[in-house]
Amino acid sequence: MSPELFSQIASAMVVAWGSFAAIRASRSTTRCALLSNLLVAFAMMLLVRLIADFGGWSSWFIYVWVLCVGGYVIAVYLAAAALPNLPWRAETAKTRRSEMTNLSVSSVLTFAVSGALVIPGLLLG
Numbered sequence: 001m002s003p004e005l006f007s008q009i010a011s012a013m014v015v016a017w018g019s020f021a022a023i024r025a026s027r028s029t030t031r032c033a034l035l036s037n038l039l040v041a042f043a044m045m046l047l048v049r050l051i052a053d054f055g056g057w058s059s060w061f062i063y064v065w066v067l068c069v070g071g072y073v074i075a076v077y078l079a080a081a082a083l084p085n086l087p088w089r090a091e092t093a094k095t096r097r098s099e100m101t102n103l104s105v106s107s108v109l110t111f112a113v114s115g116a117l118v119i120p121g122l123l124l125g
Helices: 003-027 031-051 061-085 093-124
Strands: none
Touching (some): 031 061, 031 093
8 A cells, every 4th residue: 555545545534534523513512612623623624635645636535525525514504503502601610611621722733733734834835
């Protein structure tokens, strides 16, 4: 198995997992949890987009990518439909701390990964 094929298979699994996680995010109980889950899924999509070798329109990976992006679009629609009916925060203090911790960690990791991948690309490009 060539390294390019292994990279494409791993990237396809990550982007499919991210798409599934984004669709599943619409079942969150609060808006903070919904935003946190969508942020993690969006980070997976960006990560794959930045590091994957797409191989052009003749490769199988671009079609998997487009299908998974469709999953992200469906997830955003489901999240927008569920958002007005959700409270901003949970009722108990312990759950609120957990939600805010998850949102904070998700945000920091998203910015760190994006910065680690984008900044060297800008400097080299």
